[in-house]
Amino acid sequence: MLNGRVINIVKLTDSTWVQCLDVSRSENDAWGIYVKDSLEMRVGDSLWMQNDTAYWTPDDGSMRRDVPLEKIGFSCTKIPDEVLDLVDTENF
Numbered sequence: 231m232l233n234g235r236v237i238n239i240v241k242l243t244d245s246t247w248v249q250c251l252d253v254s255r256s257e258n259d260a261w262g263i264y265v266k267d268s269l270e271m272r273v274g275d276s277l278w279m280q281n282d283t284a285y286w287t288p289d290d291g292s293m294r295r296d297v298p299l300e301k302i303g304f305s306c307t308k309i310p311d312e313v314l315d316l317v318d319t320e321n322f
Contacts, residue, residue, distance in 0.1 A: 233253055233278040234276070235277075236277055237250060239271055240316060242313070247313045248264075248277060249261070250277050261305050261306065262306060263301055265301055265302065266299065266302060270288065271286055282300070284299045285297065285298055
């Protein structure tokens with residue numbers, strides 16, 4: 231299980247790439263996943279995942295917690311080329 235704080239969100243044609251800073255370990259490792267729909271996800275929100283589901287908790291003071299999101303594929307630490315092609319790499 232990975233637990234993270236959202237640091238980047240890149241909306242693609244049929245999915246969204248979400249990059250997180252891992253808060254479950256002492257190191258500041260980043261990881262990312264694709265989700266089918268990112269809803270109103272924002273930088274600073276919490277995201278954790280297990281199996282085929284990611285769970286999003288907004289950092290907006292609302293009562294929403296662990297909102298399930300469909301995860302596409304596996305998590306990885308490298309930013310995919312298709313994401314890098316869409317954004318200015320200075321933002322990462």
